[in-house]
Amino acid sequence: MRALVVEDEPLLNNELEEQLLEEQFTVDTALDFARAEDWIAGELYDLVLLDLSLPGGNGLDLLKMIKQQRNSEDTAIIILTARGEIDDRVQGLELGSDDYLSKPFAMPELRARIHAVLRRKFKISDNVITIGRLSVHLDHLQVSFEGQQLEVTDTEYKLLRYLFLNKNKTITRIALAEHIWGNKIDDRFSLDFINSHMKNIRKKLAETGVPDLIETVYGIGYKLNGYEAQ
């Protein structure tokens, strides 16, 4: 999944980036309005952490921009405000932000809010998504089969999580590659690697006795078939 951190305070920006990397996001950062504008114009993010007071412009304008350009459910937005800026917070929520955080905040709170907005965005009720006895844990960053944890690499986790969140939808290889490596990597270069990774995942799952849920959509990408266990 991809995230954008818009925060003009370099230390906080860095800290948020670290936190999101730990959450297995692919992260872009912007320290000012113009940079953020460039990112928003060109990329599609699953999550945007948005500070409202920025050098060069108002974060609320960025918020409007995101909402104008995308289907509003595509990007989850959490605005970061200083304590007391109630008007901004209200306005942000009215404009379509999904949540807000008052600075200073603790990282666990940020994590919890991120999980909450993602659950809403992908319409799931729990931090654990289980399809056919295979579970992906959004909070613990794990994959398990019938309660037993599977050994997967970070990249494999990211791939599985993304397919789980977009179950029953064909995801192109380019979209998968961008969700894992962001926009810096050369596209032709990365596509072959998606195939290799998928091969490895399938092998691992097969070794553990997990039925094959991943369908290769020839010429396009991959699709996870199945319905969430109730």
Added chain:
Amino acid sequence: MDMRLNNKILISNAVLSLFMMLVTGFGLYYVVNTTIFYELDSHLLQHKQDIQKQLQENTSTLEEIILLGRLGSYEWIEINHYDDSFPQNSNHFSTVDTIRYPDITELSEAYRKLETTLLVRGEPHLLEIYEEVAAWERISMTVLLSVLGALFLWVILLYVVNQFVFGRILSPFYDTVDRLEKISSPTQVGEPFPETNTYEIRVLNRALNTMLSQIKSLFEDQKKFIQNTSHELLTPLSIIRQKTEKILSSPEKMDWKSIERLNEIQHTAVRLTRLSNALLLISRVENRQYEMKDEICITEVIKQVLNELGDFVELKGLTVKKKYSDEITITGNRELIHSAQYNIIQNAIKFSQEGGTVVITVGDGESEPVFSVRDGGPGIPEDMIDRVFDRFKKGEKLSGDTDSSPGLGLSIVQSICELHGFRCKAENNAGMGVSVSIFF
């Protein structure tokens, strides 16, 4: 041959003065000599007429004249019988070296001599009148030498004074030339060229100021334009990508051909996005829109980049050898330095063969600290190696096979290096692979 303007003026002035000096000197010498001989000759003729008059009026006899004529100290007269050696009634002038008193001295002296005939009592006689020239010659030589000397001194004085004067007069011109030599890029012109009270140089400086500021603003407009265009392209491209992704997410009703075409659209849109992003980054760097205040540890950035690219290293079975002989810490922009190293290392991974080795060196370079990455690939043809940093290489197409072309990655590296004042270089290794280095 390169020669400065003031030297050219000085030398041509000196040559001209020398020429004038020689012409004047020798011309004067010639004029003086001619005048002297003219005067001598008319004197000699006067003498002849005096003798004729004396003889006609019988105031002196021939013998008296001969006797008296031999007594003169600067001139003397000899009258001999006419021996047909000479046409009658004609005057013949000549300059001769002769010894007047052979029994006293052997030194010959120059004399002006008039040979003519004289009728004495109906009989022709040969008349020779001598007049001394040496004194006159000494005078004209003295005139010549003093004139030459004076002129020579004048030429030298002129040269020295000219050198000083031209130096002064041309100094604003040389200021302009010196400043022009120092200008490396139209964006780094610095102070405008100054106003002077010399008309031509003022015109020159004003023209230069106008042109340079025009070039600079055009240059900046162009960079701004590239930045704005790149930005404006991003949104439509992102819409294209989203729509194709949406269509491709439910491909059941589509035929194979349509899927293929949509894939192509998506790939092209992604590549265009990358291109716009790269151009945007380069123009932001060139427009100096980055803060340069971060303290950056090079090996730390390498660690982050390798972490991000770890998947590719692993799946390609590459070995990454790290040779760190020294820790390098620099001041600059973290995002940009990260981006430069990311591009270099990504390229190295991309061009390495499966199972190859990528060598990352950090330490002392040729004369400055260096960060260098060597890939395990086949190398670049020598005629291409100098152009790897160029923005758009000939023969490279957007839709082309990006696997074999480095794209804009190294152009980004180069502009980031330029912004930080670093130097970057690519070279083929004797053994294998290409080294890309940044010298800090």
